[in-house]
Amino acid sequence: MSAFFSMGGYALYVWSSWGIGVAVLIAITWHSLSRAQYARIRLNELEHTNNSTDKDQQSENDQDA
Amino acid sequence: MFDYLANPTRFRKITAALLPVVVMVSAIAFALGLYLAFFASPADYQQGETVRIMYIHVPAAWMAMLTYILMAVAAIFYLVWRHPLADIGARAMALPGAGFALITLLTGSFWGRPIWGTWWVWDARLTSMLILFFLYLGYMALADGFERAERGSKPACLLLLVGVINLPIIKFSVDWWNTLHQGSSVLRLDGPSIDPAMLKPLLVMALAMLSWFIAITILQMSRLIMQRRVSNLEARESWS
Numbered sequence: 252m253s254a255f256f257s258m259g260g261y262a263l264y265v266w267s268s269w270g271i272g273v274a275v276l277i278a279i280t281w282h283s284l285s286r287a288q289y290a291r292i293r294l295n296e297l298e299h300t301n302n303s304t305d306k307d308q309q310s311e312n313d314q315d316a
Numbered sequence: 317m318f319d320y321l322a323n324p325t326r327f328r329k330i331t332a333a334l335l336p337v338v339v340m341v342s343a344i345a346f347a348l349g350l351y352l353a354f355f356a357s358p359a360d361y362q363q364g365e366t367v368r369i370m371y372i373h374v375p376a377a378w379m380a381m382l383t384y385i386l387m388a389v390a391a392i393f394y395l396v397w398r399h400p401l402a403d404i405g406a407r408a409m410a411l412p413g414a415g416f417a418l419i420t421l422l423t424g425s426f427w428g429r430p431i432w433g434t435w436w437v438w439d440a441r442l443t444s445m446l447i448l449f450f451l452y453l454g455y456m457a458l459a460d461g462f463e464r465a466e467r468g469s470k471p472a473c474l475l476l477l478v479g480v481i482n483l484p485i486i487k488f489s490v491d492w493w494n495t496l497h498q499g500s501s502v503l504r505l506d507g508p509s510i511d512p513a514m515l516k517p518l519l520v521m522a523l524a525m526l527s528w529f530i531a532i533t534i535l536q537m538s539r540l541i542m543q544r545r546v547s548n549l550e551a552r553e554s555w556s
Contacts, residue, residue, distance in 0.1 A: 255354075259365035264430050268423040272372040276528060279415045283532050287539040294542045297549040 324541060327401065331534045338527040338534070345524035352517035360514075367514070369427040374502070375522040376419040379529060380448060381483060383413035387455070388480050391473035400544075401537075403469045406476065407459055408536035412529050414452035420445055432496055440489035441497035444482055451479040465547070 258265040353371035360367035387409050393402035424442065425435045436442065459465075459472035490499045501510040508515055 258368070259359065261364060261366045261430055264366055264426045265368050268369040268426040269372055271422045271426075272376065272419045275415045275419050276525075279412055279532060280528075283411070283535045283539070287535050287542075290539045290542040290546060293546050294549075297546060297553070300553075 324401075327541075328538070331538065335531060335534050338530045342524055342527035342531060345520055345527060349517055349521040349524050352520055357513050357517050363431055366427055366430050369423055370514070371517045371521050373420060373423040373427060374518055375525050376416045376423065377445070378522055379525045380413060380416035380420050380445070381486060382526075383409050383416060383529065384448060384451070384476075384479070384483060387413065388476050391476040394469060394473050395477075400466075403466070403473070404537050404540045404544075405533070406455075406473065407540055408533045409529075410452055410456045410459070411536065412532045414449060414456065416525070416529075417445065417449035417452055421449060428496075437496055439495045439497055440493040441486065441495050444486040444489055447482050448479075448486060451475070451482065455479075465544070 256262060256266075349371065353368055357368075357371075359365050387406045390402045390406040390409070393399055394406065421442075424445075428437070429435050455472050455475055458475055459468045462468040489495060490497050502508045502515065502518065510518070
């Protein structure tokens with residue numbers, strides 16, 4: 252087991268590489284999820300405040316997007 | 317096909333079905349890739365255990381280049397046909413692209429230190445990969461650098477197209493110049509020269525990163541679509 256973690260004396264390099272790689276992927280995933288969540292909440296707020304014209308706005312915005 | 321996908325309602329439907337699939341594929345491929353990279357593949361006869369850095373370094377480098385190609389294609393679609401969804405696509409891919417380039421550079425450093433004896437050298441391959449990383453950062457700065465997001469789209473797409481010149485330089489730098497970085501052992505005209513036991517974890521990790529990238533791109537695109545709608549609604553509110 253300890254032989255596995257020592258990576259033939261290259262533990263620092265091998266584990267740092269994988270650590271950095273996984274950390275970057277997780278950070279980007281977390282960042283994307285939280286920004287999407289924020290946008291969804293903000294959009295919900297706005298769509299509920301102008302309910303009256305909701306339907307035409309929906310279709311108009313579909314074209315804009 | 318682009319026009320077909322460019323309808324936002326259809327886009328939402330397709331991506332909603334696709335997202336769970338790519339998330340699953342990514343999770344399975346990561347688990348399998350980790351197993352193959354650490355347990356089911358041998359140490360290198362020259363580089364010992366450091367070869368295990370390859371299984372994250374090389375797929376990340378492939379993805380950094382593939383992402384850039386896809387962004388450049390989106391940029392052409394945006395500049396020629398003016399379709400907002402192409403612009404949104406390019407924006408969505410920039411962050412994971414920059415992430416792949418960053419992983420490539422950092423893991424390369426941790427591989428270079430024990431094997432070459434240096435963290436960094438101004439070698440053609442390393443320098444061109446660093447330029448790729450800066451192209452991603454420059455694109456993001458340009459695309460997001462304006463009060464109205466859409467105003468940054470055109471200059472940012474033009475930067476992407478100019479930067480395409482860097483891609484063949486990255487790919488062929490190891491053939492054109494006598495560099496410290498080793499040559500290709502997978503994407504070669506005469507077929508892979510790498511051992512199958514090492515090729516397998518490489519390809520599985522590449523699949524893991526590709527499917528992760530698709531998931532993030534879908535997430536970012538739907539976020540950007542929602543954001544545009546938010547700014548349209550906000551503009552409307554301030555007018556009324």
